[in-house]
Amino acid sequence: MQWKQVVLPRHAARRLEVIIDLSDMLEETPAGRYIPKAYEPAYVEEKWYRFWLDNKLFHAHADSGKEPFTIVIPPPNVTGSLHLGHALNNSLQDFIIRRKRMQGYEALWLPGTDHAGIATQNVVERKLAEEGLTRQEIGREAFVERVWEWKKKYGGNIIRQLKRMGCSCDWDRERFTMDAGCSRAVREVFVRLYEEGLIYQGYYIVNWCPRCHTAISDIEVEHEELEGKLWYVRYDIKDSEDYFYVATTRPETMLGDTAVAVNPRDHRYHQLVGKTAVLPLLGRELPVIADDFVDPEFGTGIVKVTPAHDPNDFEMGKRHDLEEINIFTPEAVVNEGGGPYAGLERYEARNAVVRDLEKIHYISKVETHHHAVGHCYRCHTVIEPYLSKQWFVSMKALAEPAIEAVEVERTGFVPSRWEKTYFEWMYNIRDWCISRQLWWGHRIPAWYCRECGEVIVSREDPERCPCGGELKRDPDVLDTWFSSGLWPMSTLGWPDETEDLRFFYPTTVLVTAFDIIFFWVARMMMSGLHFMGDVPFYQVFVTALIRDESGKKMSKSSGNVIDPLEVIDHYGADALRFTLGHIAVPGRDVFLPEERIAGSRHFCNKIWNASRFTLMNLEGFDAGAVREEELDLTLADTWILSALSGLIQRMDQHCEAYNFSEACRALYEFFWSDFCDWYVELSKLRLYGSHEADRRTAQYVLWTVLERALRLLHPFMPFITEEIWQRLPHQGESITRAPWPRPRPELVDEEAEKDMNVLREIITCMRRLRAEMGIKPSKLTSALVIDMAGDRNALLERYMDYIISQARLSSLDVVRKVEDPSSYARGLAAGVEVFIPLDSEDFSEELERIERELAKLEDESRRFKAKLSNDQFLSKAPQEIVQKERRKLADVMLKMDRLKEQLELLGGS
RNA sequence: GGGCGUUUAGCUCAGCGGGAGAGCGCCUGCCUUACAAGCAGGAGGUCGGCGGUUCAAAUCCGCCAACGCCCACCA
Numbered sequence: 001m002q003w004k005q006v007v008l009p010r011h012a013a014r015r016l017e018v019i020i021d022l023s024d025m026l027e028e029t030p031a032g033r034y035i036p037k038a039y040e041p042a043y044v045e046e047k048w049y050r051f052w053l054d055n056k057l058f059h060a061h062a063d064s065g066k067e068p069f070t071i072v073i074p075p076p077n078v079t080g081s082l083h084l085g086h087a088l089n090n091s092l093q094d095f096i097i098r099r100k101r102m103q104g105y106e107a108l109w110l111p112g113t114d115h116a117g118i119a120t121q122n123v124v125e126r127k128l129a130e131e132g133l134t135r136q137e138i139g140r141e142a143f144v145e146r147v148w149e150w151k152k153k154y155g156g157n158i159i160r161q162l163k164r165m166g167c168s169c170d171w172d173r174e175r176f177t178m179d180a181g182c183s184r185a186v187r188e189v190f191v192r193l194y195e196e197g198l199i200y201q202g203y204y205i206v207n208w209c210p211r212c213h214t215a216i217s218d219i220e221v222e223h224e225e226l227e228g229k230l231w232y233v234r235y236d237i238k239d240s241e242d243y244f245y246v247a248t249t250r251p252e253t254m255l256g257d258t259a260v261a262v263n264p265r266d267h268r269y270h271q272l273v274g275k276t277a278v279l280p281l282l283g284r285e286l287p288v289i290a291d292d293f294v295d296p297e298f299g300t301g302i303v304k305v306t307p308a309h310d311p312n313d314f315e316m317g318k319r320h321d322l323e324e325i326n327i328f329t330p331e332a333v334v335n336e337g338g339g340p341y342a343g344l345e346r347y348e349a350r351n352a353v354v355r356d357l358e359k360i361h362y363i364s365k366v367e368t369h370h371h372a373v374g375h376c377y378r379c380h381t382v383i384e385p386y387l388s389k390q391w392f393v394s395m396k397a398l399a400e401p402a403i404e405a406v407e408v409e410r411t412g413f414v415p416s417r418w419e420k421t422y423f424e425w426m427y428n429i430r431d432w433c434i435s436r437q438l439w440w441g442h443r444i445p446a447w448y449c450r451e452c453g454e455v456i457v458s459r460e461d462p463e464r465c466p467c468g469g470e471l472k473r474d475p476d477v478l479d480t481w482f483s484s485g486l487w488p489m490s491t492l493g494w495p496d497e498t499e500d501l502r503f504f505y506p507t508t509v510l511v512t513a514f515d516i517i518f519f520w521v522a523r524m525m526m527s528g529l530h531f532m533g534d535v536p537f538y539q540v541f542v543t544a545l546i547r548d549e550s551g552k553k554m555s556k557s558s559g560n561v562i563d564p565l566e567v568i569d570h571y572g573a574d575a576l577r578f579t580l581g582h583i584a585v586p587g588r589d590v591f592l593p594e595e596r597i598a599g600s601r602h603f604c605n606k607i608w609n610a611s612r613f614t615l616m617n618l619e620g621f622d623a624g625a626v627r628e629e630e631l632d633l634t635l636a637d638t639w640i641l642s643a644l645s646g647l648i649q650r651m652d653q654h655c656e657a658y659n660f661s662e663a664c665r666a667l668y669e670f671f672w673s674d675f676c677d678w679y680v681e682l683s684k685l686r687l688y689g690s691h692e693a694d695r696r697t698a699q700y701v702l703w704t705v706l707e708r709a710l711r712l713l714h715p716f717m718p719f720i721t722e723e724i725w726q727r728l729p730h731q732g733e734s735i736t737r738a739p740w741p742r743p744r745p746e747l748v749d750e751e752a753e754k755d756m757n758v759l760r761e762i763i764t765c766m767r768r769l770r771a772e773m774g775i776k777p778s779k780l781t782s783a784l785v786i787d788m789a790g791d792r793n794a795l796l797e798r799y800m801d802y803i804i805s806q807a808r809l810s811s812l813d814v815v816r817k818v819e820d821p822s823s824y825a826r827g828l829a830a831g832v833e834v835f836i837p838l839d840s841e842d843f844s845e846e847l848e849r850i851e852r853e854l855a856k857l858e859d860e861s862r863r864f865k866a867k868l869s870n871d872q873f874l875s876k877a878p879q880e881i882v883q884k885e886r887r888k889l890a891d892v893m894l895k896m897d898r899l900k901e902q903l904e905l906l907g908g909s
Numbered sequence: 910g911g912g913c914g915u916u917u918a919g920c921u922c923a924g925c926g927g928g929a930g931a932g933c934g935c936c937u938g939c940c941u942u943a944c945a946a947g948c949a950g951g952a953g954g955u956c957g958g959c960g961g962u963u964c965a966a967a968u969c970c971g972c973c974a975a976c977g978c979c980c981a982c983c984a
Contacts, residue, residue, distance in 0.1 A: 035943095037943085037944075038944080038946070039946090205982095223980085223981075230984085246984085247984070248984060249984065250984080253984095293982090293983090293984095294983090294984085295983050295984085297983085298983050298984065299983085299984070303983090303984050304984075305984095306984095310982080310984070311982045312982050312983085312984075313982095313984080314982095315982085371983085371984090372981075385982090417913075417914095420912080420913085421912085421913080421979075421980085424911095424912075424980075425980080428980090428981090514978095514979080515979085518980095545978090547977085547978090582932090583921090583922080585922085585923070587914085588914075588915080588922095589914080589915090589977085589978080590921095590922090591921070591922090592921090593920080593921050593922095593932095593933080595920085595921080595932080595933050595934085596921070596922090596932070596933080598933085598946080599932055599933065599946095601946065602932095602944095602946045602947090603946095604946090605944065605946050605947090606943095606944070606946085606947085608943090608944080609943040609944035609946095609947085610943065610944080611943085612943050612944075613943030613944080614943080615943090616943070617943090661923075662923085665923075665931075668931090668932090669931085676943085676944085677948090680943075764949095764950090767949060767950065768949090768950060768951085770949090770950085771937075771938070771949065771950040771951080772950080772951085774937090774938080776938080776939080777938070777939050777941065777948090777949070778939080778941075808941085808949095860928080863928090864928090867964085867965080870964065870965090871964085872963095872964040872965090873964040873965070874964080875964075876963090876964040876965090877927075877964055877965070878927090881927055881964095881965090884927080884928085885927085885928085888928060
């Protein structure tokens, strides 16, 4: 037997030291037996997750005959560990899928992980470095072997963490972007696109990371606004005394200059075009060309052209057939092309060039200059535009159907404004550099013949070239996003026509953060349409990003992370999930304060205790034996059932709109304020009363409301709801498969809701009077009420016990007139005047209260009067609004009237 | 250089055309037998600024300011 001291907050610990028998807690506890006083998530979460898995409750079947509802997970990096972004994103997916499962859909949430090329390679390289090794030393094959070993050992980390969150994924279908199936899909896509001429190889300027030693795509470059310098450098004109200045931010690249350019419409420099300039320091001769690209406004209006080291200059070089001189090694060290500067690192080279130019007085001025500098998204090294041979996907043709699919709303974004972002990128799409000079990833299926130079791209590894020559495989691998871009197809079995693919494709909704719309969403759209002939998903639900208090994206490097697992340890998974749901307002980034999580834990505890109360009072109750139509429902019963029905309707609206924030709010409000604060309290009147029938009715309603509420809560708080569900007396097995509640419009009773509100207002008013007069809660007091509205008498008489119990009265009399009003404190609520006897002669506090109240009412009445004396308002506003304003004014006037009278009686001014 | 978002109570945020809301914090009183991780009551806001539309604006439109984000090949 295991014993554990439970840590309680200070004030609780003061009162009791609880020692809980752990084995008892983990045991199935039938109704009525010992239930701990506080909800302890640690004791229930693991138990139920195992139960769900053991009973295959998350497993979907392609042949069930039900309607499919599919979500594929945005695959987290295998190297990843769960951060709040994952926690939010996956909680939202779980909210959706758990509800759909309850609604009776064949709900599939397909999980998996991404091999994450650079990230994973970096991790394993660091591991090697600890052993004093490099990947070059151990060789490619051994290195890849090491990565697989690493993946086997640590790759399950994030999956375990998702399980702790309670994610209801179909783990039998778990996939990995480099498993056999996904790899086959990748290869098939590559070959087909190549055969269609949409994949090509070429010698272009690409974004090169000198640290990762690989090309990266345009969107993998992060631009950062930096303060740099603008040097004005003198270039002489050949065989002349004349010279001119060009402005440059990167003087070291002049080592690769092969021309100088001006704008053809720039009259200042007409005479220069066609002449030859001389490159300072190196003496290379450069033609002066005219090109529209040049902006006459910038710098001197003359630009140096370095085709091998600047994307614009590269284009210009192609247009003017300029020589491309590469001056850097892959490490961004100057190579032999840089003459005397060879061997210098790029920034050393910059300093050296500037120093040498200054020596000969060829720099006229230096300005500070703000410009965006590209950085590698993985290691944050400054990107070098670098000339190299790479593989590209031609995007224009693929983008067109993807644009159209969103235009005709085959796929829609939620919130819809993200469509603009999507279109913007799609319309300006550029070809995608897909080759990476890495070892970890899908190797490009291209072979080169050593004899004839033939390029072979093939589904099967070829033995030899048709010419008989020996083949050498392309050493590069594909961009990670190439495989994740196929995720909705490849995970369901494509290119085979599997049952899963037929049944679950297209998936229903994709849940993702906006920062990967370009990387991922757009590419899945393109591949899905191209290869499946249909969109990969009907909806894209774009979630918030979680930021820290200064608005920054949470990231390990900024040290501003909240670790979701620590949160789970402290507060429980349900508290974390509910908080995330609560703050996830659509279309807005969020900040997560820890106090909010504590608040959700309190809510868990509230649910726990309300359930405990219900269970403690269900003795002898048999839900199956109850005939609803035979129940003698009282006002509280019809009211709470009506409110519940309204809640269910709102829940459906909010959930369908992915507005989980509103859904959580509605649940919280209903459960705490309506059910706990009022219904449970009022139910005690009947539970502890003498009539057996009353008790049965109260039990039934308590049980019904709790049971429905648990089902509504379940998608958000799976663990606590299952724990309680299993303790409730009913036939169902797991709440994960319990039907999602349907609204019952026949139970909506506006009359009951109105009456209940009247009673609540009266009770609150009495409590306020009591509190303001300092009547101790333990002291019962008498009270009188007068029905001023004229139609409340029956209600007051009938539900006197509600008022007496909730306002802690000794007696309540409904009267027409009060004999000695000056000995009472008075209030007015819902058209009923309330009198509580004053037990002291000191009226000063009461007088003060009245004065304050009067001042407020005076203000209000002025506003209503102004409005109601405005002809425009009376004629143009809808009649119901006018009526409402009239009623409000009447109400205020009545209140003022009563207060003034009281003031006089008490002898105030 | 384009585009987007935010600005409401001390803090974090809902509300987005008809009487200013929540949680936390704060003040007062309660160990009322489901819950002190609780209960009851209370204080606290000219809804960033200016203009416009409207009978009516926190809410719609325009301009401005501050903060934040995304995109971008002016060297």
